[in-house]
Amino acid sequence: MTSNILFKRLSSTISFKPTPSKSHLHKPIQGDLFPSGYLLTGIHSGVKKNKSGSPTPPVDLAVILSTSPRPTSAAACFTRNAFKAAPVLVSEEVLVRNGGRARAVVVNSGCANAVTGARGLEDAWKMVKATDALLSTPDAQTSETLVMSTGVIGQHLPITSILSAISSLNPTSSLSSMFSAWESAAQAFLTTGTFPKLRARTFQIGDKTYRLAGMDKGAGMIHPSMRPAKTGLHATLLGCVLTDAPVSPRSLQSALTYAVDRSFNSISVDGEMSTNDTIVALANGAAAAEKELEIDEERNEGEYLVFRDELTSFTQELAQLVVRDGEGATKFVAVTVKGASSYAAAHSIASRISISALVKTALYGEDANWGRILAATGSVPLSPEINPARVSVTFVPADGSALLRVLTDGEPERVDEVRAKKVLEMEDVNIEVDLGMGNEQATYWTCDFSYEYVRINGDYRS
């Protein structure tokens, strides 16, 4: 037992598997998919430094205006972090004061305006008022702008520069409804993300056609737990969903709350809940006839449910983009817990597996280490939900080939390691844990844990 046996030599080089390019996820969108009645832009407002010395400084501010003649409904889900950032507090107040009506959104990246005290609140209000002034017929009494910020915590915004950038905008000439405007707005959301996250689609309710578009940002500090303003639930990223359907404020909020729980509140990059997480939705009714009633869950439940489910599926698409572009991510992983006796139990176990550093490093190493999946499952304090003898774990290959069962009713299967390696080598990995206790299930989307994550976050502020 000599010391050269005891002290393992740590390797000084790393065989580095690069994060794959996400460029195929960035694609043009046909103009007729975007909802009507919105004008947008993304500009440089002086928050982000022009580090690369590029001739075009980085886009860091988005402005979105509704121009619909109908009243625009607004809803939002905000972080439940105890240290809510100033823009979160201000947007909550705007929404509550106006009974769920708002016509504008202003977003900056590069500085979170979080933990910035009284001055932070003043700055957020100044962004709101400057954006209000871009609205047609602004109401002198009531702000109609929601504000979002993302970036470093604990630093003040360069507010003079931001205000001058906003007030230099001319609503009719600087903003537009073209694809390029939507894309520049989406780009203003980005911090460490590698592509602007923008999607759009049309949907039908009966014989009427409406459109949905949205953008979001994620990458790190992603484990949302958002709730609506002043009520019960709980989120961790920035997102904005816009539709030209007519929806009542109350029903827009309840549909958003339902959708966020099953989308943004079901993703994790690193298990971190931000101080700024905010998802806002606007519904301006611009595609509706003048006399058409707003969709409302009490008045026309059937239409409401179609809208809610469409919104849920759309927010899942946007949320999954965040995971695909997670900091350093080389894998896109769906963790489904089924056979649970409640949705809450399934959701909390799927969440726990999705944040496990050991599961995520094994996925990076393309190792079917199901023992770590079980250890994570068992660490959720839900003992009566878990009977080890009933638990099964399966990898569902992304290419549709035969299931790879690794544990059946608590007994390990003899696993073909060569096949397991093949299944794990695919970019998309699906893990299924069956508790064998009931009929409820939940899915979480997560990514792996790579050298690149450590590099990005060991070096974020510099």
Add this chain to the structure above:
Amino acid sequence: MTSNILFKRLSSTISFKPTPSKSHLHKPIQGDLFPSGYLLTGIHSGVKKNKSGSPTPPVDLAVILSTSPRPTSAAACFTRNAFKAAPVLVSEEVLVRNGGRARAVVVNSGCANAVTGARGLEDAWKMVKATDALLSTPDAQTSETLVMSTGVIGQHLPITSILSAISSLNPTSSLSSMFSAWESAAQAFLTTGTFPKLRARTFQIGDKTYRLAGMDKGAGMIHPSMRPAKTGLHATLLGCVLTDAPVSPRSLQSALTYAVDRSFNSISVDGEMSTNDTIVALANGAAAAEKELEIDEERNEGEYLVFRDELTSFTQELAQLVVRDGEGATKFVAVTVKGASSYAAAHSIASRISISALVKTALYGEDANWGRILAATGSVPLSPEINPARVSVTFVPADGSALLRVLTDGEPERVDEVRAKKVLEMEDVNIEVDLGMGNEQATYWTCDFSYEYVRINGDYRS
């Protein structure tokens, strides 16, 4: 906005900061510090492969026997993971059946004997019986051995090879009380750790001198939450503490429970709770006179409290070794949350900060990114405990130089980044979060998150 601006080029090389050597933590211990009445050994039993082709195959099995003429008390805290490994279930049963008496401990590394079904339980019992046979005057009816295993989950032990290794031992010639025997036993605990974790000390109760020695293993899957057998609390690693003080079984258990909560249950390497976490304590009274009463909290509370506090301080020393040797660790970090209105609130916030991937990568990057500390603090669902305007965050430099205040009563301080870098460059980092709400406090010990952690765990099974 061209795609070469949108798609950041990800670097393909990493400037790799190596994990510092832990060799200074591995040191000889004077023979007279070890408690009397124990015989030990660490041997190769065929669980670990001899990958390096070394002439001496790796030590993977420890046997510890109490030879005291007095009855030996035993206590333990076990993982509260729902997937308790076979050795955990068997040790719990031995302890309960015997009313807190046991005279032997057998430990293997390399295979956790977890999620191994009925055969796993049989194998653990076989290890117990084989070790029972090494005791002087074994009791044919009752097993007196506690068993612990650590390593890969879901594989069966090479039980034939293990049993033949145990039965080849001769208690009087193969085992010893020498330093080399203690050290070989400590080495048998290791998986990915880089040095055997063995410590010993003497302590006084009144005019009587007793001794404490202990060994443990950790490195990864470390975020213990252990509880005593069949009762209330909760732990994640293997450890064994031996004393020659006479302590009643009941009081050994209550002192161990108290100590584990403030030591092993207050450390985190990666936030993962294992299926095997076990800490056992034996008290054989070998240093006591024949008629000396056992220490007991009801009979002699003063002596009990001295013992309990000594055990707590000793288990903290052992627990901190686990963190110092955490997988890939380059920093040793103490997180103290004070000014809390309850110990539980302080403990849960300190725990949350200690598992934050963003805090841990910032520490690896030597970046005083206190915003991440606050975001983690605020994500604990304890809103009434946290008033953002009262929270202060301070780095307490390990060299005793002036405090580095970064947030005072919710307001960011102007931080001298050059000095901050100096404070963070030290191997030991102390973070203090003051909630400003009460007088309770708790400390958690953790490490940073490095490339080396990803390397070790992306490549553990191969």
